[in-house]
Amino acid sequence: MVLFFIASGLSLIFGVTRVVNFAHGSFYMLAAYLAYTLAAALPLGGASFYVAVALAALAVGALGTVVEVGLLRRVYRAPELYQLLLTFALVLVVSDVVKLVWGSENKTGPSAPGLGGAVRIAGQLVPTYDLALIALGPCVAAALWWLLYRTRWGVLIRAATLDREMVALLGVDQARLFTGVFALGSLLAGLAGALQVPRQALTTVMDAAIITEAFVVVVVGGMGSVPGALLAAVVIGVIDAFGVLVLPRASLVLTFVVMAVVLVVRPWGLLGRPEAQARSAGGAITAGRGVGVPRWLIAVLVAVLLVVPPLLPTFYVWVLVEILAFALFAASLHLLMGTGGMVSFGHAAAFGLGAYGAALLVRWAKAPMLVALAAAPVTAALAAVVIGFFCVRLSSIYFAMLTLAFAQIAYAIVHQWYDVTGGDNGLLGIWPAPWLASPVRYYYLALAACGAGLAALAAIGRAPFGLTLRAARDHARRAEAVGIDVHAHQWRAFVVAGFFGGLAGGTFVFLKGSVFPESLAVPVSVEPLVMVLLGGVHSLAGAPLGAALYKLLDTVVTRYTEYWQLVLGVILVALVLVFPRGILGVLGARERG
Amino acid sequence: MSARRAVAALAAAVTLVAAAPCAAQAPIRIGEINSFSGIGAPFTGPYRQAIEMAVEEVNARGGVLGRKVEVLFRDDKGQPAEAVKHAQELVASEKVSLISGTFLSNVGLAVSDWAKQNRTLFVAAEPLTEAITWAKGHDHVFRVRPNTYEQGRMLAEKAGKLKYVKWATIGPNYEYGKRAWETFRDRLKELKPDVQVVGEHWPTLGKLEAGPFVTAILNQNPDALYVSLFGSDWIAFVREAKKRGLFDKTFVVGILLGEPEYIDPLGLEAPEGMLVTGYPWYDIGAPPHKDFVARFTKKYDKNPVLGSLVGYVTYLSIFEAIRKAGSTDTDKLVAAFRGLRVETPIGPISYRASDGQSTMGAWVGTTKLDARRGVGIMVNHEYVPGEKVLPSDDDVKKLRSGN
Numbered sequence: 002m003v004l005f006f007i008a009s010g011l012s013l014i015f016g017v018t019r020v021v022n023f024a025h026g027s028f029y030m031l032a033a034y035l036a037y038t039l040a041a042a043l044p045l046g047g048a049s050f051y052v053a054v055a056l057a058a059l060a061v062g063a064l065g066t067v068v069e070v071g072l073l074r075r076v077y078r079a080p081e082l083y084q085l086l087l088t089f090a091l092v093l094v095v096s097d098v099v100k101l102v103w104g105s106e107n108k109t110g111p112s113a114p115g116l117g118g119a120v121r122i123a124g125q126l127v128p129t130y131d132l133a134l135i136a137l138g139p140c141v142a143a144a145l146w147w148l149l150y151r152t153r154w155g156v157l158i159r160a161a162t163l164d165r166e167m168v169a170l171l172g173v174d175q176a177r178l179f180t181g182v183f184a185l186g187s188l189l190a191g192l193a194g195a196l197q198v199p200r201q202a203l204t205t206v207m208d209a210a211i212i213t214e215a216f217v218v219v220v221v222g223g224m225g226s227v228p229g230a231l232l233a234a235v236v237i238g239v240i241d242a243f244g245v246l247v248l249p250r251a252s253l254v255l256t257f258v259v260m261a262v263v264l265v266v267r268p269w270g271l272l273g274r275p276e277a278q279a280r281s282a283g284g285a286i287t288a289g290r291g292v293g294v295p296r297w298l299i300a301v302l303v304a305v306l307l308v309v310p311p312l313l314p315t316f317y318v319w320v321l322v323e324i325l326a327f328a329l330f331a332a333s334l335h336l337l338m339g340t341g342g343m344v345s346f347g348h349a350a351a352f353g354l355g356a357y358g359a360a361l362l363v364r365w366a367k368a369p370m371l372v373a374l375a376a377a378p379v380t381a382a383l384a385a386v387v388i389g390f391f392c393v394r395l396s397s398i399y400f401a402m403l404t405l406a407f408a409q410i411a412y413a414i415v416h417q418w419y420d421v422t423g424g425d426n427g428l429l430g431i432w433p434a435p436w437l438a439s440p441v442r443y444y445y446l447a448l449a450a451c452g453a454g455l456a457a458l459a460a461i462g463r464a465p466f467g468l469t470l471r472a473a474r475d476h477a478r479r480a481e482a483v484g485i486d487v488h489a490h491q492w493r494a495f496v497v498a499g500f501f502g503g504l505a506g507g508t509f510v511f512l513k514g515s516v517f518p519e520s521l522a523v524p525v526s527v528e529p530l531v532m533v534l535l536g537g538v539h540s541l542a543g544a545p546l547g548a549a550l551y552k553l554l555d556t557v558v559t560r561y562t563e564y565w566q567l568v569l570g571v572i573l574v575a576l577v578l579v580f581p582r583g584i585l586g587v588l589g590a591r592e593r594g
Numbered sequence: 595m596s597a598r599r600a601v602a603a604l605a606a607a608v609t610l611v612a613a614a615p616c617a618a619q620a621p622i623r624i625g626e627i628n629s630f631s632g633i634g635a636p637f638t639g640p641y642r643q644a645i646e647m648a649v650e651e652v653n654a655r656g657g658v659l660g661r662k663v664e665v666l667f668r669d670d671k672g673q674p675a676e677a678v679k680h681a682q683e684l685v686a687s688e689k690v691s692l693i694s695g696t697f698l699s700n701v702g703l704a705v706s707d708w709a710k711q712n713r714t715l716f717v718a719a720e721p722l723t724e725a726i727t728w729a730k731g732h733d734h735v736f737r738v739r740p741n742t743y744e745q746g747r748m749l750a751e752k753a754g755k756l757k758y759v760k761w762a763t764i765g766p767n768y769e770y771g772k773r774a775w776e777t778f779r780d781r782l783k784e785l786k787p788d789v790q791v792v793g794e795h796w797p798t799l800g801k802l803e804a805g806p807f808v809t810a811i812l813n814q815n816p817d818a819l820y821v822s823l824f825g826s827d828w829i830a831f832v833r834e835a836k837k838r839g840l841f842d843k844t845f846v847v848g849i850l851l852g853e854p855e856y857i858d859p860l861g862l863e864a865p866e867g868m869l870v871t872g873y874p875w876y877d878i879g880a881p882p883h884k885d886f887v888a889r890f891t892k893k894y895d896k897n898p899v900l901g902s903l904v905g906y907v908t909y910l911s912i913f914e915a916i917r918k919a920g921s922t923d924t925d926k927l928v929a930a931f932r933g934l935r936v937e938t939p940i941g942p943i944s945y946r947a948s949d950g951q952s953t954m955g956a957w958v959g960t961t962k963l964d965a966r967r968g969v970g971i972m973v974n975h976e977y978v979p980g981e982k983v984l985p986s987d988d989d990v991k992k993l994r995s996g997n
Contacts, residue, residue, distance in 0.1 A: 106635075106859060108859055109829050119837040201826065202826035202859065204633075204825065205635055242803050316686040316687040323679065424769060425700055426700055429704070430707055513704070514711055515674060515707050515708075519673055556679070559671075563669070565669065566631065
């Protein structure tokens with residue numbers, strides 16, 4: 002039921018504002034900690050816990066309002082995904098704030114007074130608190146139903162979920178509507194967090210643990226649908242609880258497999274509706290003119306990259322290799338999300354499978370390093386053929402979540418297949434051949450591989466294939482009307498992106514000498530997303546720029562402060578506010594005047 | 595971390611910077627990589643504090659080899675690739691003499707492999723996987739804490755003397771959980787051949803939905819349960835298990851669960867009567883240890899946890915190795931670590947020449963509530979030194995032959 006509270010809030014927010022709110026889990030965590038402190042501080046005896054829950058939820062709802070008005074509202078005009086970047090920055094900030102205020106030790110909150118026991122049902126003891134939550138779920142659902150179906154505000158929300166532009170045309174004040182929805186959604190996240198206190202430990206990682214699960218529930222239920230969220234929360238809750246008992250090895254992915262199946266069968270979730278074709282432009286990326294990078298600048302850059310590294314201290318050569326790998330990785334994602342308008346939350350699959358493809362060849366076939374490196378993009382591309390086949394038939398957030406599901410499935414396989422992949426202890430000793438082992442030499446290999454990859458991606462973007470993809474992005478129906486097979490093109494783009502993502506992964510694995518399931522995990526999918534957005538989603542050059550900027554920031558900040566998340570988060574917020582369309586996006590707009 | 599501690603850390607940093615020019619020679623630099631954010635944080639925070647204390651103390655006495663010691667801390671964020679990046683940076687740019695730390699086993703293995711490739715000394719403080727010193731062991735890695743195998747064996751030696759026949763287990767679904775169980779089970783079966791296993795449960799690390807697991811375990815009706823959960827999973831499990839009466843019916847053996855990191859957050863909800871490995875800092879009478887506790891408590895205004903002890907012992911070992919080597923040259927340090935004997939607050943330990951594993955042991959005891967402090971403690975505990983449970987040098991050779 003806790004899952005329902007958090008998911009219904011997330012669903013409402015996305016349904017109306019289209020904000021992919023990564024910070025929803027952070028609000029949940031914050032409320033849990035607030036309730037923990039308040040329950041101990043309030044002098045109300047047994048009632049203090051319940052008052053604390055209410056206060057924590059309200060406080061987080063208020064915080065949501067502040068965030069919406071103070072930050073998100075400033076970037077509504079930018080492509081929608083920039084709000085995602087903001088919420089990602091908030092995740093970092095909240096995480097360190099919690100650590101600063103409450104410390105990093107695990108905490109055990111109070112039990113709920115009066116509900117600490119258990120009752121015997123069908124021979125099993127069931128905790129009364131769980132029963133109370135089960136009862137509370139439908140109550141909250143009913144309250145939401147009343148709000149959405151019996152008040153004018155609710156009518157507006159439902160209308161905005163279906164067709165936001167039409168609501169705006171009818172003269173409804175969108176800003177107030179968005180603020181209200183965001184506050185309500187945050188309040189629900191806060192309620193979920195506060196109610197979790199008697200059941201679970203408070204940790205500084207509870208945000209990450211809940212957020213993907215919440216997204217799964219939202220998508221399975223259907224975006225913007227509260228009854229859907231309720232149904233999905235029950236389904237996922239049952240699977241979480243009992244599925245692992247039946248299929249223990251699949252426990253990592255069971256929910257994702259279910260989500261994948263649901264999305265393949267019902268692309269809009271269980272109770273969602275097909276999205277209306279947007280009027281202005283397709284998907285999340287509005288059609289913007291790419292910023293051309295002048296040829297002379299590219300020439301200078303290439304010259305610098307060729308000449309300077311031998312003069313640099315060794316560590317910076319290594320950092321450059323990492324930047325090159327991520328530049329290519331981000332650029333391959335750009336082909337999907339910038340050119341193709343398909344935002345992937347699972348691009349780590351390409352990176353990680355490429356890395357594992359190379360590493361497994363070295364480990365089991367004793368393949369020479371260059372052969373293994375060449376195998377990396379092939380492995381990833383083959384996987385992309387399969388994954389893409391299912392994914393390209395979906396659109397927007399459903400596409401994103403299905404890619405995430407496949408990435409998680411790949412993660413689980415790698416994590417559990419000890420005999421082949423080494424499981425969570427990974428594969429070690431994947432080093433470059435001796436003649437390439439010196440950092441500068443390996444750098445030149447990486448430069449050649451990633452440079453070629455970037456050049457190829459640039460060429461693809463300008464080729465008829467790239468232009469066709471753009472047409473499909475900006476208006477899928479019109480593209481179809483002129484005889485373009487949209488899905489086939491998108492599928493091909495998915496495979497190409499997988500290929501180059503895999504090459505990036507292969508380059509990375511020989512830099513680090515080892516590979517672990519983490520290379521397929523969610524953060525690796527989020528990083529290139531952040532990079533592309535930071536650099537500017539409208540231009541391929543934004544991806545390498547964003548990669549370089551993000552990696553350098555991260556390297557420098559982590560080095561100088563224990564609270565790198567706080568510093569990095571604040572810098573990201575500032576960057577988004579100053580460059581609401583990414584750095585190249587804003588520079589390009591200025592250039593054009 | 596509280597604001598006060600942040601200020602203290604800042605003050606310490608300022609002092610370090612201010613003191614640096616006064617040193618006659620360039621300081622000895624040591625790179626410390628650990629999971630200071632994320633799931634390792636409850637352990638690594640106090641770990642870091644103890645290191646800072648050890649460094650402060652040694653510098654107050656004039657440093658090592660007449661040189662000040664300086665530690666550069668880096669957060670690996672729980673990511674192996676991130677840890678390798680820090681290792682590259684610390685060695686190439688900061689010119690550290692050696693690398694220490696790591697919490698998660700896979701991060702430890704990644705850094706260890708990097709150290710092997712780059713001929714850098716790596717002192718693994720906390721990762722518990724056996725592979726670090728055995729299957730993936732090499733000349734340049736040493737490990738401080740007793741590994742999963744040792745702790746599993748310690749518990750099995752005790753559990754083998756008990757009457758329980760039907761056993762079940764629950765642990766996180768990764769290498770640590772599996773090996774913690776396998777080493778325990780194998781030794782238990784040697785000691786007590788009639789032992790039966792009635793259930794094995796492997797929930798996802800950090801995402802335990804405890805209720806159904808407790809019910810499933812109750813339905814299997816074991817005499818005893820072996821638990822390798824920890825952190826937030828363990829807390830969630832305790833809450834659900836208490837409500838459903840599991841602890842009344844089933845004897846519980848818990849690896850690591852007597853460590854203050856894991857038992858303190860439970861407060862008075864900690865289950866009594868469990869057989870655990872842990873660290874009863876409140877009850878170790880040796881004067882050097884009492885002194886260590888007093889200094890730590892005075893400096894940080896809180897109790898030490900096992901992470902503090904491990905951090906302190908790790909750095910005492912590093913200082914001792916540098917003294918023995920008479921230099922910070924890697925080859926000499928590696929040679930010095932082989933068979934190195936170190937006086938620690940819990941008595942002398944040594945680093946085995948065969949595999950680089952230290953002989954630091956662990957305490958095995960039974961849990962009980964301490965109403966005065968409002969937390970669970972260990973009673974009837976016994977310190978089991980590493981020598982008692984580690985395999986012989988010949989067996990180690992076999993374990994390491996795969997490399």
